[in-house]
Amino acid sequence: MTPLEGCLLLSALLFAIGLAGTVTRRNAILVLIGIELMLNAANLNFIALWRYGPHPEALTGIMFTIFSIAVAAAEAAVGLALILAAYRHFRTTNLDRMNRLKG
Amino acid sequence: MIVAAVNAGSVDQVFVLAKHALLARTPDALQPLASAIISIIPLLVVFPSLFAITTVLERKGLGRMQNRLGPNRVGPFGLLQPAADGIKALIKEDVVPAAADQLVHFFAPVIFVAAAFVAYAVLPIGRNMVLVNLNAGVLFFFAVGSVVELSVFMAGWSSRSKYSLLGAMRAIAQMISYEVPLVLASVPAIMQAGSLSTVDIVNAQAGYTGIWPHWYLFTPWGIVGFGLFLIAATAESNRSPFDLPEGESEIIAGYFIEYSGFKFALFFLAEYLGMFATSALGITLFLGGWSAPLGISLFTVVPSYIWFFAKLLGFICFFIWIRGTLPRLRMDQLMGFAWKFILPMALLNIFVTGLWRFLPASPLNSIRWIVCAAVLAAPCVVLSMSLKQKKKLLIRTYHFAE
């Protein structure tokens, strides 16, 4: 097993763990964390393919990862703000109980 | 490199040469590991000793400023007080609250101390004396510094006590608010040196025109940047006047209220180590690192590490002085100061650095100085006037001491 294959398998595993958490956990914040994990798994993919790919001097993998980290941080901030606002209304973060659209 | 080292003065390079001599005696396979260990051990010895000296210096200094003697029982003039403190901390019972989260409670001081020590890896202590010359050294320092906030939260939350949680929230809010100005205040030095490596930044300041050094402190953006860095560093280390998270008269000890004995000593150690590390970064970025203040031979013959520690001692004395002099800031004053004054000034400072770089360097840099100082001073005055409180200050009257 080459190092690249190991990294890709690891990132697939992280993606699956993030997906499992997002789909099954009921706390809204932990769902968001699962999404962050999936983004991180994709970043690992980018860096691994940049390192073992044909043109590492083009820095494409690094650039994409930097932008992906920035976007993920912005998305986490806004997502958590939304959860706080929803908590103020529903008094719970349990997604099963946030099942009415009318206030 | 050995030739260059010998040319730069053997006393200056005595530690580097000693390390090379030791490495020459170790077998080839073990050399990377031996090199790392030989470099790390002095760090682990010197900075905790500096911490011990600082505790006694602080207590005696604060005592004198408050018109009393400091500790004077242990040893001559109380100078062996750290030994007594250390023994006390070690033999005290380690009380962990029953409702506390045991694992997190245990790891909080560990992570704090680990992060504080790791930050020293990129600081150049003398000529050719840096543990690791990372290409992204300053970024590494700030990245490790941001781990400290997590450990503060762990300490506060795991104790399951209202005071500690409140202290932790305040501490994290303060640290996050002042982390952005800290990073932004160091950007001008990075811009001027053209590199994130601390060694490059120091080497860019190590020259002399005549006897005048090339320190970044002696530029308008350097003065302002250094001032902002100093304020942000004081806030990051939770030192007075920004010590609301741990002020004894306010919140008893904030986030490490439920820690006793050795863990408390670890928190104390880690906080002071963090203070030294941030001061050392300030020295690296603005004060020329290990270079001497004037280019005369009387100063340049003194070894580089002596200058570094002299500047570090200056910083420590300054922090102690400020602690004994200024009153504590309130939480809203603290946050308002960070976001409404320090942050805009830091952004303006970055712009002025660019201005400095592109203006022509006339004799004595007079044009650059006047323009940059004007661009910095006017918004500073405007901002501070707009943030002033509406209250008028009256003549102080004493009610009971007539």
Added chain:
Amino acid sequence: MTATFLILAAITVAGTAAAMGLRNAVHCVLALTAGFAGLAGLYLYLGAQFVGFTQIMVYVGAVAILAVFAVMMTHNPGEPEEIFSRFWVWGAVIAGAVFLTLARAIRLAFAPADATPATPAPSTTVQQIGDALMHRYVLPLEIIGLLLTAALIGAVIIAMDPKDDPTLEEDAE
């Protein structure tokens, strides 16, 4: 498959699995931080220094703290907590299926005779990253700046308590 890689991978997988599996939300976020640190270690192992330090600074130093604050502010000790949904089996099945599909695709893509010689790590300096950001990727850089500004202002406005609205009253600073 050196020992370093295996240790870092083990830390990452353990951290993330704990992050998605533990009962207490704060423990989940702390385990997640360990996972992020493991990932940063992997980036450093792969030779991407800048990205590794940025990962620590942004994820461990900011996103994890944000999540922890959100957990603490939305903590409702009175309600009974169910941590997994009723249909957790289906979630696990879907995640397992995704992983197996990806793993099979990766395995098939690497034929056994593909043992390419290990390329030396490319030495990227921060200078090159800065050059690329300012020349080739300047448009994404500016857009990210706008995005972060919008996210900052939006998050503050969304999370602001209606009774703290400064447009309604002006108190002394």
